[in-house]
Amino acid sequence: MTNAQCRLRPEVTAFSVESAAEAMITVNPTGHILSANRLARQRLEYTLDELLSMQIADINPSYPPELWPDHFSAVRRDGTMTIETQHRSKSGKLFDVEISIAYFKFEDHEYCCGTFRDISKQKQAEKLVELQSKVLSRIASSSDDLANTLTELCRIVEQMVPHTMASVMLIDQPDGKLRFRAGPHLTPEVEEAFGAVRPDECSGSCGAAAYLKRHVIVEDTRDSPHWSNITDIAERFGIRACWSIPILDEQKNVIGTFAISHTKVAKANPFQLSLLDTAANLASIATRRKNWEDQLQRAHVELDRFGRLSTIGEMASTISHELNQPLAAIVNDAFVMEMLAAADTPDHESIQAQARVIREQSMRAAEIVKSMRRLVGKTPPSRKRVSVEKIVADSLAFLKPDLQRNRLHVNVIHHGPAIAIDVDCVQIQQVLINLVRNAIEAITEAEASIDGTPSSDYIHITTRCENGNVTFLVEDCGPGVAADDLDDIFTPFHSSKTQGMGMGLAICRTIASAHGGRLTVQNRTPHGAAFLLSIPCPPCTPDLA
């Protein structure tokens, strides 16, 4: 060190401390503040003179004078330490700080110097992460129902913004109105007073948020146009401020709102705004997950119905047996009736009795036919828009066990842009499932008969959109359809299989016709069958779903 440097040192050091990029204060063993640099004064909003007359307890409520000696001893013992605590500024604002403390002794006097950093933002981010992880883990555990998850979300938010009430409203279909779904502090009276809220600009913050598709921060309900229609409700329940944010689904449609309300006029700070964002996101995830679950459940039910249909062979066998009972009785009774009528002196009473049992048995037969219709499917098809890819994917998902058991794989190719068609999804899937099942049987039966190893087995499904038709081509490498059978393979009760009643393809063709489409078959060279299901569709609609 040069002399010049030695001479300059105290001033330079003081200047460095004063302009340091960290806030620094020095304190003596009694907790009195001895110095505070510029940044510290700024953060704490006090002048130097003010600070020099203060104790630590004045800026940090966690360290009252009686605790200070112990704390100072700990610093003395360890030399340095880092703590996380809170400081209070002159305006009363509390903020999170991380303080690095160093102990030093100078001319027999003890000091400790604290360098503190405002970590409010970091703390807030941690809080948001904590909120997310808590709520997400509840969402992930499928046992929790939606209302519970949303209530928990509100509860955590209420802890983060004390003295508030958080609530979730969701839009119900078909009326498109908002109704309360969760809110730990909601009372039946409040729920009743709001009832079903139509999204518009002046029926409260939530209605406005849903209507405007953006957050609506009402700091004072008394002078907000958004509350003009329901000022009475605001007065009655003491809702003075209400911040609401729309809950959006994946297509950015509003599915509900998340709101925080206060009994006093309140301005939202940036942290509270991001808390609203996070809460709305979580509410969206929870609601969508629930909807998916419901959809899955419905799909399951539909597939179940369909599973019953796919054993159409068994069903037809049962039905024909059932139907033959009354038919046998009718034939016998008619024979007896003829005999009675042919007698020299016909007994009218007996003839009438025979006619009656014939009528009864005929009705029984008709009932059986009716119940068969009910089983086979709803007519006409109830059409809904569904993507071609989804129809195929869902059918294959249903067939997965069959395919795995037979170690077969279905190659799927969708030509052209993704498209959606208006069809009875279950019925079209039923056709595809039947066709693929037939393909599986054709391949496995062929293998069994030639005792060969599965060489290059394949089933292809190819979809196209051309000339106003959507086509599904199902090809296999089995033995194909016998030339004699090509014409009547779709005729009911025609079966080339050792088992089965020959109803499957007949029903498939009926379904194709009900959609205004066609189901045809061709043999492939050198072998294999190719079934083509063709459904007319209006000029190809890109699949927006």
Add this chain to the structure above:
Amino acid sequence: MNRTPKTISIIDDDPSVRRSLGVLFECTGFHVVTFESAEDFLERDCLHEIDVLIVDMRLPGISGLQLLESVTALGWTGPSFIVTGNAELVDVDLPTLHDGIHLLTKPSDPNKLLDVIHAELDLRR
């Protein structure tokens, strides 16, 4: 033909079939006894009283085919009709227990049935 009416036993779990076949045979000069199940029939122990056996293939409990085997074991050689309501079973091989066993599909032409019964009974006269 014969002086005493021949007895036909009908074993079918469907009441409408039992009734209609019963009436048919009674109108055509037979005596008829009906049973709901093979068990009922065996319990009655009436094999020596009957001339023709008509039994449904699909019965609850002991099936029609099992019943035929049992009665054959008991020495039954009379005309026997095994009835099926299932068209796909037409090709099923009948047990070659004895010569008088026929497959009868439901529904079937009563005239043909009566012809076969009479022919069988004539053979055994």
